[in-house]
Amino acid sequence: MTRYIDKILQFQILLMLICAVSSFGQQCPRLIYPPDGAVDVPVDATISWPNVNGITAFIFSLGSTPDGEDILNRRTSGPIDSYIPPLGLPDNTQIYMSIILQFEDGSTQVCPGQTFSTEDVTSPPPCTTLSEPLNGETSVSSNTPIQWNYAYGATGYRLSIGTAPGAQDILSNFDAGNTLSYKPVLDLPLDTEVFVSIVPYNENGNLGPCTEESFFVNENANFCEPFFDSSQGGLVKRRPDINFPDRVAICRGNSATGIATEDIADGFRWFKIHDDGTETFLAEGPEVNLSEIGRYRYEAYNAISISGSTIECAASKEFLVFLSEAPIIDGIDVMGPFDNREIRINVGGSGDYEFALNDPNGPYQNSSVFTNVSERRQMVYIRDKNGCGITEGVIARELSVDDFPKFFTPNGDGINDFWQYIVPEEDGEIKVDRIWIFDRYGFLIVQIDPSSEGWDGSYRGKALPSSDYWFKAVSSSNQNIRGHFTLKR
Secondary structure (H helix, E strand, O other): OHHHHHHHHHHHHHHHHHHHHHHHHOOOOOOOEOOOOOOOEOOOOOEEOOOOOOEEEEEEEEEOOOOOOOOEEEEEOOOOOEEOOOOOOOOOOEEEEEEEEEEOOOOEEEOOOEEEEEOOOOOOOOOOOEEEOOOOOOOEOOOOOEEEOOOOOOOEEEEEEEOOOOOOOOEEEEEEEOOOEEOOOOOOOOOEEEEEEEEEEEOOEEOOOOOOEEEEEOHHHHHHOOEEEOOOOEEEOOOOOOOOOOEEEEEOOOOOEEEEOOOOOOEEEEEEEOOOOOEEEEEEOOEEEEOOOEEEEEEEEEEEEEOOEEEEEEEEEEEEEEEEOOOEEEEEEEEOOOOOEEEEEEEEOOOOEEEEEOOOOOOOEOOOEEEEEOOOOEEEEEEEOOOOOEEEEEEOOOOOHHHOOOEEOOOOOOOOOOEOOOOOOOOOOOOEEEEEEEOOOOOEEEEEOOOOOOEOOEEOOEEOOOEEEEEEEEEOOOOEEEEEEEEOO
């Protein structure tokens, strides 16, 4: 009987090792979009993959050859599970993507490569618009860089700058290459309206001439630039410091989510950025209610009085609003011996989650795996880091050999005359469906009902001698327990 039980235990340990190895390998994410092997992928595609619990960063590369990095070299997105190529992807190209997982302990895991092919862009790119300064802006610094929005399919941009409509006296048809910004060599002229024309191009040509945009360079705008004040012995900043995040979550199912800034400034404004680069003003103040995913711009400013007028010294930040949600428990895997269990929580949902045991207030950890967990009943808590909710689950106390009597004395004195399983006081959820009792040679003596008094130490009406006996029990959760006990007379 002992050999039989040992073989069962060896098989269970081998099965747990296989499951652990398989689970580790399954951490590598497969592309959601574009899926591995996809063709005719738009060149402005947002590349996305499933989130992986317990990591600190995704490190990914894009290349035109397997394991290549000529398109993107080891970019990290932190724990964010998507990437938007700011300059688009090359057209008509088979692109190979590799992902490296970085874990909390600093270790990494290289995942198998995946590939997809982009569409062949057969037309010139559309015209684009200024993103900084904005068209019509009236208080622009003379040393401002000029920035514009990506044009679909563009592989480069030609830039002209002048002090009158159609003029190119500052810059003439300059090829800025495949970039989205240009810093003029010299400061722009003060108190002047500056006209900018940007013409995107690719191998199919361009759609120029494109509509000019303009902004006004104001000498007061330079007032907002940092300067050294000898009386204060340091650099003076008139614009607010912005510490607003790059990404903000709204919760699935909520009509609106309040987004607030902790930056210190005299005033705040919020804008929605549309696909064509235009903006819609949303609200003033340190908080805004948002209900749609997409791109937004946040602006903070200080109002400074000078020569009887007020100048706004502003700083701004674009950010992305994405959807998050409360976690969904797909299952809880319990492995290892009952007094030293490993628990792996399988969770679904689009959020970024952290995990705790037995206390909804934590401490929380990024990993969904807990080790050295006792056999007692456990509560698990999964919390969305974006504030979209906490989900709880229960890990029932497991049945163990210690739940069964070590001995009994069927001598008719009314004390300990029956051998039977007793439900643990701390957890009445553990139920035993069936119990079998064997002698030490493996011969079945009796099957007892867990709801009965138990076994009285006899076989077919005959009292059995003092000895060790074996038992096998099956719980309502189909857990098998084997052990032995002593009959004393």
